[in-house]
Amino acid sequence: MTEPTVGSVTAAAYTVPTDQPEADGTIAWDSTTMVVVEARAADTVGVGWTFAPAAATAVVADLLAPVVEGRSALAPGSAQSAMVRAVRNAGRPGLVGMAISAVDIALWDLGARLLDLPLTRWWGAEPGPVPVYGSGGFTTYSDDDLHAQLAGWVEQGIGRVKIKVGESWGGHEERDLERTQQARAVLDDLWGEGAELYVDANGAYSVGRAVRMGRRFDGLGVTWFEEPVSSDDLAGLATVRAGVAADVTAGEYGYDLATFARLAPVVDCLQVDVTRCGGYTEWLRVAALAAAHGLDVSAHCAPYLTAPVASATPRLRHLEWFHDHVRIARELVDGYADPVDGALLPLDAPGHGLTLRREAAERYHVA
DSSP states (O other): OOOOOOEEEEEEEEEEEEEEEEOOOOOOOEEEEEEEEEEETTTTTEEEEEOOOHHHHHIIIIIHHHHTTSSSSTTHHHHHHHHHTTTTTTTTTTHHEEEEEEHHHHHHHHHHHHTOBBBEEEEEEHHHOOEEEEEOTTTTOOHHHHHHHHHHHHHOOEEEEEEOOOHHHHHHHHHHHHHHHHHHHHOOOOOOOOOOOEEEEESSSSSHHHHHHHHHHHHHHHEEOOOSSSSTOOOHHHHHHHHHHSSSOOOOTTOOOHHHHHHHGGOOOEETTTTTTTTHHHHHHHHHHHHHTEEEEOOSSSSHHHHHHHHHHHEEEEEEHHHHHHHHHHEEEEEEOOOTTTTTTOOOSSTTOOEEOOOHHHBBBBO
């Protein structure tokens, strides 16, 4: 029997406006670009995507597709290694890493569809529910907007929520605290005992400020302090971790295994973004690294794409139910399902079970 080969790899970019202005501690935005990759073997198509500038489409076309096309469609791990070698002089972190991730996801999806297997089962695991936490709470939100978003998650059965803090590079400490107090009050009122409150500074605080704020967040029952300082500041992360009660976490900007190896000793939980880290191939390696360090893994963003590999991860803590990515997927993707009782179940379908809704996407096409 002839093994199927990858016939073509193509990419397109779609820029979707936000439903209102959004910001965190260090940046503001009014749109999100989704770069979609399709890998084909005869009549079978695998789909992957990342959230990156439209220039990632050129990376796919110029650097990645030439080394993937013609390879076995049942060996995505080997293809990922070939892509990493091919981008040596371009540099892997950032835009290139996101492009690799999207192609890798598409190749795994393609292979699983050819085998008529859900991805989780191809990885040797039985699909199970993946706990999610509601994520948004942007610094641009009014009090009413924040209340409404939190209430919506509670109505969905999600008792874990995260808001953004560190507004204006940490320059509005009292507002950070007021918004966190508001979130705690809403959760206590609507959910009651057991609701978990997280904050994400996106690296906005200095080390000293992060420790001071972290201790005040501790007093509000915050149990997850994400990127209190830059994820590049390993010593700073360790200092904050030693000074606060909440778990200190980072990893969303990890583009290779070595980055996570450096982070593992200084955080309480490794965050991994499958659309940045190198796709499903690198995710599985990072999960093994985390287990070796006695750490849990938390999935950063892109919840529908991440659910299959998250379900196959033994030390998974939870998955980020990120407002922007959920909204975009619901508009542009077919095959998604909503969380039930605060957990997302991978689809019982070949691959990850998701397909691009072309007619809906076309109005946002930019590259």
